[in-house]
Amino acid sequence: MVERHHAEDPLARLRERTPVLGMLREAGAEDRPFEGATIGVSSHLEPKTGIFIETLRDAGAEVLCTPNDPGSVHGDVVSHLDAQSGITAFAAPEMSEADLDRAHRDLLDREPDLLATDGAELLAKCHADPELSTESVVGCAEQTTSGVSRARAMADDGVLAVPVFAVNHTPMKHWFDNVHGTGESALTNVMLSTNTVLAGRTVVVAGYGYVGRGVATKARALGADTVVTEVDSRKAIRAHMDGHRVMPMDEAAEIGELFVTATGNCHVIRERHVRKMNDGAMLCNVGHRDIEVAIGELADAATDVRDVEEGITRYSLADGRTIDLLAEGKMVNLTGPYSQGHPAAVMDTTFAAMVLALRELVETDGLDAGVHPLPERLDEDVARLKLDALGVEIDSLTDLQQRYLDAWQRDEIV
Numbered sequence: 001m002v003e004r005h006h007a008e009d010p011l012a013r014l015r016e017r018t019p020v021l022g023m024l025r026e027a028g029a030e031d032r033p034f035e036g037a038t039i040g041v042s043s044h045l046e047p048k049t050g051i052f053i054e055t056l057r058d059a060g061a062e063v064l065c066t067p068n069d070p071g072s073v074h075g076d077v078v079s080h081l082d083a084q085s086g087i088t089a090f091a092a093p094e095m096s097e098a099d100l101d102r103a104h105r106d107l108l109d110r111e112p113d114l115l116a117t118d119g120a121e122l123l124a125k126c127h128a129d130p131e132l133s134t135e136s137v138v139g140c141a142e143q144t145t146s147g148v149s150r151a152r153a154m155a156d157d158g159v160l161a162v163p164v165f166a167v168n169h170t171p172m173k174h175w176f177d178n179v180h181g182t183g184e185s186a187l188t189n190v191m192l193s194t195n196t197v198l199a200g201r202t203v204v205v206a207g208y209g210y211v212g213r214g215v216a217t218k219a220r221a222l223g224a225d226t227v228v229t230e231v232d233s234r235k236a237i238r239a240h241m242d243g244h245r246v247m248p249m250d251e252a253a254e255i256g257e258l259f260v261t262a263t264g265n266c267h268v269i270r271e272r273h274v275r276k277m278n279d280g281a282m283l284c285n286v287g288h289r290d291i292e293v294a295i296g297e298l299a300d301a302a303t304d305v306r307d308v309e310e311g312i313t314r315y316s317l318a319d320g321r322t323i324d325l326l327a328e329g330k331m332v333n334l335t336g337p338y339s340q341g342h343p344a345a346v347m348d349t350t351f352a353a354m355v356l357a358l359r360e361l362v363e364t365d366g367l368d369a370g371v372h373p374l375p376e377r378l379d380e381d382v383a384r385l386k387l388d389a390l391g392v393e394i395d396s397l398t399d400l401q402q403r404y405l406d407a408w409q410r411d412e413i414v
């Protein structure tokens with residue numbers, strides 16, 4: 001019989017599955033780009049983030065970490081990190097929103113040099129609160145769509161005082177993390193927590209951006225009948241051409257069995273939609289905040305609200321129908337009962353891009369305050385390292401091909 005050992009190190013297993021971060025960790029331990037710098041990390045404190053934090057620490061940083069969502073804190077990961085030198089966790093499982101706010105302030109009071117955020121909460125807070133300051137902050141790397149749009153809104157308002165790298169807006173992030181990572185991890189969580197088969201079910205996906213496209217594509221691959229709702233005509237056409245039915249939420253509400261919101265917006269599913277839904281319809285969200293389903297309106301419409309299973313809140317309506325809300329409307333892949341966030345192979349590249357963005361911030365002089373694209377060469381570095389880790393080789397352009405592509409009088413070349 002195989003003897004099983006309880007892992008004392010909750011990150012050990014996933015370290016093997018994050019080879020790109022492993023390579024950056026080795027390189028960082030040698031050239032110590034963050035020596036003397038303090039980095040404030042606000043993210044889902046789960047194992048992959050733990051490996052990211054260790055990578056920064058091994059590259060010389062003092063790392064302060066805090067959750068961006070109280071629902072996604074893994075207690076064993078926090079204890080493991082907090083016990084290490086060079087890492088301080090401002091976190092605990094079961095934090096209230098007030099605890100989270102306090103933790104963010106305590107972290108910012110330590111005047112970090114760099115911020116690494118998922119949702120831009122630390123960034124917004126040090127700009128908005130008169131008791132806090134942005135003075136120490138050299139720059140910020142932001143890894144999700146909602147955080148980048150928030151940073152852009154700060155720039156548009158003329159308040160953004162530091163440079164921010166939009167790590168989310170790179171091909172390596174969009175194509176892999178948002179599409180595959182969220183798509184697979186969200187549906188896995190829905191199926192496990194509700195014991196539901198998706199084949200043959202009507203799945204309505206609100207928002208056909210990177211995340212929504214991933215969710216809809218994966219749901220259809222599992223045999224679901226997929227419906228997409230959108231507000232952007234080009235995304236709607238894209239969904240149509242990809243083979244999904246496209247319609248307004250008012251119509252989709254009548255036929256959906258599972259609803260997944262992926263818009264980064266608010267109040268996408270409202271009371272008027274719920275009134276039309278089938279008995280037993282399930283609602284969940286993968287967008288950044290728990291405001292895509294108008295939960296207050298749902299509660300007002302219900303005669304009874306109770307948790308029927310871990311991660312499932314049942315709203316009973318006056319006419320006898322019930323509607324199930326999963327993971328309290330928070331990101332179902334990160335806060336549901338079986339949630340492990342994105343697979344390690346996906347976060348490997350996202351966090352690698354975050355490490356390179358932070359390195360770029362300390363190594364580049366004179367970056368203006370504002371939201372900047374991550375330089376393409378860094379995104380390509382991440383892709384190259386990932387291919388190396390996978391053992392996949394690709395072709396390269398010949399001199400002739402490069403000259404042909406660079407020329408406008410191409411007949412002279414070939």
Ligand SMILES: NC(=O)c1ccc[n+]([C@@H]2O[C@H](COP(=O)([O-])OP(=O)(O)OC[C@H]3O[C@@H](n4cnc5c(N)ncnc54)[C@H](O)[C@@H]3O)[C@@H](O)[C@H]2O)c1
Nearest residue numbers: 144145146207209210211230231232263264265286287288
């Ligand atoms: N759960 C996760 O692990 C995870 C991972 C990555 C991103 N996210 C979050 O998911 C959300 C979406 O990210 P994305 O990269 O797909 O963004 P995106 O901007 O590419 O897509 C959002 C789409 O929603 C559409 N939309 C906006 N309001 C709508 C409405 N009322 N009805 C229907 N459609 C609407 C937009 O037109 C857009 O096409 C963001 O909040 C992002 O932060 C979550």
